[in-house]
Amino acid sequence: MAMKLEPAEYRDEVAVADGGWSTILRERLHPLRDLPEGLCLRQPEAVQSLTREYVQAGARFITTNSFALNRLALQARGAREDVRALNREAARLARQAVRNSPVHVVGSMSSTGRILGVREAADSDVADALTEQARALAEGGVDAIVLETFFELAEAVLAVRVVKDAVRLPVIASMSFDSGPQRTRTLMGAEAGECAARLTEAGADMVGCNCGAGASEALPAVVAIRAATDRPLWVKPNVGLPLLEEGRPVYRESPEDFLAAMRPLIDAGANIVGGCCGAGPEHIRRLAAWVAAHRRD
Numbered sequence: 001m002a003m004k005l006e007p008a009e010y011r012d013e014v015a016v017a018d019g020g021w022s023t024i025l026r027e028r029l030h031p032l033r034d035l036p037e038g039l040c041l042r043q044p045e046a047v048q049s050l051t052r053e054y055v056q057a058g059a060r061f062i063t064t065n066s067f068a069l070n071r072l073a074l075q076a077r078g079a080r081e082d083v084r085a086l087n088r089e090a091a092r093l094a095r096q097a098v099r100n101s102p103v104h105v106v107g108s109m110s111s112t113g114r115i116l117g118v119r120e121a122a123d124s125d126v127a128d129a130l131t132e133q134a135r136a137l138a139e140g141g142v143d144a145i146v147l148e149t150f151f152e153l154a155e156a157v158l159a160v161r162v163v164k165d166a167v168r169l170p171v172i173a174s175m176s177f178d179s180g181p182q183r184t185r186t187l188m189g190a191e192a193g194e195c196a197a198r199l200t201e202a203g204a205d206m207v208g209c210n211c212g213a214g215a216s217e218a219l220p221a222v223v224a225i226r227a228a229t230d231r232p233l234w235v236k237p238n239v240g241l242p243l244l245e246e247g248r249p250v251y252r253e254s255p256e257d258f259l260a261a262m263r264p265l266i267d268a269g270a271n272i273v274g275g276c277c278g279a280g281p282e283h284i285r286r287l288a289a290w291v292a293a294h295r296r297d
């Protein structure tokens with residue numbers, strides 16, 4: 001059963017979200033020839049078992065394994081998937097795996113990968129692709145949508161508007177800040193505070209950052225976002241940067257190091273905290289145990 005999400009209730013709370021999806025599934029199923037998101041149809045047990053591990057680790061927000069399942073991103077990867085069927089299944093699998101747990105299922109959506117600023121796609125094509133994915137995730141039963149790892153502010157603002165229009169669900173807008181001397185800028189140069197203000201104005205119910213240069217680099221961006229919005233903050237950084245081992249990206253930062261990097265982000269006002277690339281159930285377990293022991297009163 002769906003669990004209604006009231007974003008405002010988290011403004012003064014700290015709650016834990018899940019960790020990464022693609023990186024963890026690739027690690028577990030190496031060599032993975034399928035898209036990690038394609039596993040929703042072809043190896044659903046791998047997806048549901050990671051979902052359950054995140055819930056057991058203490059996550060109360062679970063994202064669906066649907067990150068790049070929009071028509072334009074799939075085209076770019078040469079995949080000919082049924083967008084609607086895959087997204088519905090991603091949502092249904094998560095919903096089923098968390099049943100009987102007090103957990104919010106959040107439909108994950110990423111950038112289309114087309115840069116609007118240089119007209120790699122028309123606004124209307126991007127809007128259509130994001131609308132299609134959001135509707136399918138809503139049909140599958142998600143409680144909210146997270147727009148994550150966006151790197152162009154114009155696309156993120158457009159995404160908030162069209163998704164809010166397409167589904168009657170809270171929308172979380174999260175961008176990646178991995179550039180600039182303090183890692184407070186997107187790849188394309190937009191500053192974290194400006195992004196947070198514009199996303200708030202566009203109607204985002206939560207605002208934040210994910211992926212990027214790692215949790216230990218995320219504090220300046222989190223401080224800037226906190227100062228620019230009154231919405232709850234969603235913060236899911238990578239555990240660090242990957243090392244290449246035999247041509248594979250490997251994340252070596254320990255759960256202890258990850259927690260040490262996350263604590264200042266919580267002190268700076270992060271409300272929903274989790275991980276992105278390289279963060280697995282052990283990182284989330286360590287983080288959730290600390291949050292449970294240090295609840296804000």
Ligand SMILES: [Zn+2]
Pocket residue numbers: 020210211212238276277
């Ligand atoms: Zn990531």
